[in-house]
Amino acid sequence: MQKDLITMKRTPLYQEHIKLAANMIEFCGWEMPLNYASGIFQEHLATRKFGGLFDLSHMGRLLISGEDALPFLQYVLTNNVEALEPGQAQYTIISNESGGAVDDAYLYRINHQQYMLVVNAANTEKDWQWLQERKERFRAVVLEDRTAAIAMLALQGPRSKAVLETVLGGDGLRLPGPTRNTITTVEIFGTKVPIARTGYTGEPIGFELFPPAEIAVPLWNTLLEIGAREGVVAVGLGARDTLRLEANLPLYGHELGNDGEGKEIPLFSGRLAGNCISFARNKGYYIGREALANQFEEVKLRLQGLLDKPKADQLVPRMIMPVAVLGDGVARAGCEVYLNGALVGRVTSGTVVPFWRVEGKGVASKPGAQSGKRAICLAYLDADLKEGQELLISVRDRQLPAMVVSRHLGSEAAPYARPILVEDQDKAVASGARKTLEGLAHSLVRKTLDNARWRQRATINLIPSEQTPSPLVRLLSISDPAGRYAEHRIVKALGEVETYYYQGTRFIAEVEEELAEQMRDFLGCSQVETRPISGQMANTAVFSGLLEYLNRVDRTAEPRRFRSVMNHFIGMGGHLSSQPMGALRDYVAISPLTGRPAVVNFPWSLDNPWQIDLDRTAQLIAEHKPELIILGKSAVLHREPVSEIALMIAGMRPRPTLMYDTAHVFGLLGPYFQQPLEEGADIITASTHKTFFGTQRGIIASNMSKGTDAFELWEAIVRRIFPGSVSNHHLGTLLGLLMATYEMNAFKDEYQRQVIANAKAFALALKECGFRVEGDPGIDFTETHQVILRFDYAKGIEVAHRLEANNIVVNYQAIPGDETFTASSGVRMGVQEMTRFGMTEPDFQELAGYMADIVLAGRDCPETISRFRSRFTEMKYCLSEEQATPLIEALLAHF
Amino acid sequence: MDPRELRYAESHEWVFEKDGIATVGITDFAAARLGDIVFLELVSVGSKVKQFEKLGELESVKAVAVIFSPLSGEVVAVNEALKEEPDLVRKDPFGESWLVKLTADDVSELNNLMSFQEYQEFISRQEG
Structure with a gap:
């Protein structure tokens, strides 16, 4: 020592x-x-x-400011500093000319003027020298070592x-x-x-x-x-x-710098290279760029299976890989690794780590009471080795069996990082005893009936994205046009009529026309497309159609994507389908500035995170000039500011397209909620089975009438539905949807008023009972069918399971502040389905009391809830049971 | 075991000899310095070792330490409990967590080792 x-x-x-x-x-x-x-x-x-x-x-903290801070940092670091907004940070490398690491570092953009670079204690002096020397060619860079002061x-x-x-x-x-x-x-x-x-x-x-x-x-x-x-x-x-x-994170001197044999480790040997080495246009020339670009080319060739250079000539012959030790012993840095007697690399870091054994399953799993230990390492190995490869590690006089693994730890399900053990990675599938067809059918029907009785008779359903359609709608959905095809499109040469490809489609053609008519009536608009079979498909078709329209000027050129899209952040209730991880993925460009999808999120207001901050939205629209603005959320308590945003973009040339995905609130559209097409939205999409009366489908609507400039866009969107998305557009549920739309148009006024009144009464009663209700108390917390509760951090999952055990079905929800859905602190509820079963304000107040008993007082009462539910089993806002029964019998007779 | 009655090697093993059977362990000082012990490998029963020759290896999270035999002899027992839970070595280094027992070929070898007092001085010099 x-x-x-x-x-x-x-x-x-x-x-x-x-x-x-x-x-x-x-x-x-x-x-x-x-x-x-x-x-x-x-x-x-x-x-x-x-x-x-x-x-x-002890780590080095260097502050960088001055007019030339950005070009200086772009020159000495590998990541794209221009992609950093104030308030963001990035992992980065101080690279040398040969494409190796002087050090790895974290760069923080503290504010507009100031960057902070955190470097390894071992390298602070070396980095300081390196940066000082390279700062000379820049005019105005202030570089300060603040390690002692901060x-x-x-x-x-x-x-x-x-x-x-x-x-x-x-x-x-x-x-x-x-x-x-x-x-x-x-x-x-x-x-x-x-x-x-x-x-x-x-x-x-x-x-x-x-x-x-x-x-x-x-x-x-x-x-x-x-x-x-x-x-x-x-x-x-x-x-x-x-x-x-x-966590598979590199350490300078082990996975970065020189390998055990004195050779430099090329940066593209590391797992993080793709995230921290930029070749963006605006990145410009930087130290090591050429060497790194050559490494990157070789890595890409290897991935495509096209690399045929001999090992000795390769730039990146080895990669850093996580390796699990399977035998009894510990592999340490420097140990040699063998495959079939040949040396394939060396351990760069290795020891024994402890871990918690996980208890529970899925999102309810967490570290249990038992801990274990395992020997793991990172190794610098022949780049051709694949995950699952078994190897031998030479430890003094012994050979330890080991295996290349994908990773040692799973960090994506907040709040816990969970160990990934070799024993979990290869599970045998248990084969069940074979049953006869009849036996299988009996078992399936029995289970279906159990579930139907539970969901339809014994539980309070508060999932805000679901709906039980009326019995007549459900039965129509499985009646004859179900199972058939009716592809059709308008052929201009044939006199602008819908032309069907098959015979036997007269009835469904009539149904489709009538549905469009009823939907236009419901929305008060001129155009609807009823063929998408889900809301997400409707969105995809709009994105695709809008791009086809934008690319129409030159159809021989490579079509481009949206240069910039504005949407709601998923963590603030944004729809999955308007995210790059969802339906937007193939339609939004990668920003040449940031290397990430060119998406800008609506800023939320600091005093109410459920509402858009309009002043900052105007600034962002002016700055980013989105081509498409997507309103609409899946956790939604407010009307969307459609007219305000329509006004902001009215004078822009070209004007962005304003789209509103009304998925959740489609059945509420009207005077009690909002009417987006009248307020200035160009296009709306929806699913027809949340607040609307079912069946499960999607829809697109607009006022892009014939004779207007926009009609060409509408035609492009319709083409992206057929032939673009569906050839079989589920004719049974189309028929069911027509019946549901008849019901909606007949009862729209009283239903919509009751849903919103119920939601407000439910929210107020829950608040009274001691729950933390999200939203603005000034409007009774909600303007929609939804009510959102906040619990302690990540406790939403537990609450949702507890309510389910007591026959109340809700869903846990990530709310502002939560990292991801596995860390949900919230519970999201919708009153629409139980409103259809006849619940009114006093019933929701009673329900709030039961929920307080279950969640706040910890008393179980599943039977009480089932008895409570048994008062609400007849569907309202449709034909009465008496009126519907003869129709249902007639349909069943022809089944 | 009373630490005052043991003999010590400079490599931080202790030995207690009685009726020709020597019990060997490592000192609390060495155990504390190693930290969490994760792996232990000892020679097997029946092996013959010479004084100050390798008896096995202890690994902690941060380091590998070789255990040397304080006396010459034949190994007659190894502490099996430690194989399962090597970290027990730190819990009771002078008692339950002995490492091996061996027949002492030559008890005069004890004179090559330190007394408790001498060992205390030895480690305080090391610490200083």
Whole structure:
């Protein structure tokens, strides 16, 4: 052990580590805690289940500002700095000319003027020299080493957010996020402290804090004291290393820099290269660009199976891969790895890490009470090796069996990071005993009846995206045109009539025409397309049709995508189908500036995250000039500001297309809610089975009439439905939808009024009972069919399961502040289906009382709920049972 | 076991000899310095070892430590409980967590080892 105390540097928290009886070691010239009293394993485990607090003040913190900060950073770093908005952060590399790493780093854009680069303690001096020398060619760059003036703490793990919320006096929305790589400045102890959603542990929830050195000690102690109530402990460098290794994160000197044989590791050997090395046009020339581009070309050829260079001439012959040790023993950095007796690489990092065994299934799973240990490593291996390859690692005089795995840890399901064990990766499928066809049919029908009785007679259904269609609608949906085809399109040469491809379609042609007529009547519009069989298909067809229209000027050129789209952020209730991860994916361009899909989210108002901030929206529209603006949400409490946005874009040339996906609120469109086409939306899409009366289909509508410029766009959209999307447009449910639309048009007024009145009464009663109801109390929390409740962080899942066990069916919902659906704090409910079964305001007040009993008082009452439900089993807002019965009997007779 | 009655090697093993059977372990000082112990490998029963020759290996999260035999002899028992749970070595290094027992070929070899007092001085010099 080295004991050269005189020259060792100490962080502002040195005395705190001594008080905590830390095992202090020398690390890159700093005297740092390797571990505290409980040891590396306990610190690792505590971080994964509760949280860990780290002193990272030994890392280098460099501030970069000045007029030429951006071109300077673009020149010395590999990632695209221009893609960083103020308040964002990115992983990046300080690269050398040969395409290797001088260091890896995190770049934070604290505000418009200032960037902070956090570098490894081992390299701070080298990086400083490197950057100083390369700064000369830039006119106005201010580079400051603020390592001593600014401390750095990390708080990582599932409870880290709760701890910081408490420190901030309960205001969690002031924290950065919920997405990673965001940074905001908050006030703590009257001092401004930048806090980022970044970390080096693989925890899906984690923060790094950059307080002035003067408040490092009180901040550390406050976090530790409040954290202790949540199980958070201080964590030293030992567990920092095991956590990062488990998370498959590289460490300079191991996975970056030189390999064990003294050769430089090319950056494209690393898993993160694709995310942190940019070749964007606006990135321009930077140190190492040419070498990196050559590496990238070779990696692409390998992926396509086209690489035929001999190994010795390859630029990226090896890749860093996660490897699990299968035998008894520990592989360490430097150990050689063999396949069939041939050396295929070396371990770069390896040790034993502890893990929690997971309890429960699916979204309800979490770290259990039992822990285990496993030997894992990262290795620099022959790039042709594939996941699942078994290998031998040479450890002193023994050969340890090992396997290349995809990863050691799953971090995508917040709030917990879960271990991925080799035993989980290859599960045998159990084969059931074979049954006869009749036996199978009996069993299936019995289960179907059980489910139907439960959902139709014994439970209160509050899923806001569902509806039970009336018995007549359901029966019509499975009557004869079901199972048939009726492809058709308008052929201009044949006199602009719908031309059918098959015979036997007279009836369905009539139905389709009548449905269009009824829908035009419902919406008060001139155009509807009824063939999409889902709302998502309707959206896809609109995106595709709009692009076809935009590309019409030159049909011989490669068609382009939307240059910019504005939509709702999914974490704020945005529809999946308007996200790049959903239906938008193939239609939106990758921004040449950021390398990411060119999507801008509506900003939300700070005092009500469920509403759009219109002032900032106007700014963003002016700045990004979206070609398509998509309104509409799946967690929706308010009318959308259609007329306000229509006004903002009215003078723009070219004017963006304003689309409103009314999926959830389609059945509410009218005077009690809103009428988007009258308010200025160009086009609406919807699903017909949420607040509308079913069946499960999609629809597109507009006022792009014949004789207007827009008609050409409408025709393009219709073409993208047929022949673009459906050849069989589910004729049975089309027939059912016609009946449902008759019902809607007959009862629209009373139904819509009752749904909104019920939702408001339900919200108020829930509030009265002590629930935290989301939304604006000034409008009784909702203007739609939805009511959203907030529970403690990530507890929405538990509440939803508890209500289900008591025969109330709701869905858990990520609400503002949650990272993803697995961390849902909310529960989303809709009153539309139970309104159809005849529930009115007093009934919803009664239901609120039962829910308080179940959730707040912890009393189970499934039978009470079933009895309550038995009062509401006859469908309303349609033919009465007496009127419908003879029709139903007649239909069944011809089945 | 009373630490004051043991003999110590500079490589931090202790030995207790009685009736020609020597019990060997590592010291609390060494165990604490290693941290979480994750792997233990010992020679098998029946092996013959010479004084200060390798008896096995202990691995912690951060390091590998070789265990040397404080005496010459034949291994007659190894602590099986530690194979399952090597971290027990840290829990009770002078008691339950002994590593091996061996026949002591030559008890005069004990003179090559330190007394408790000498070992205390030895580690305080190391720490200083």
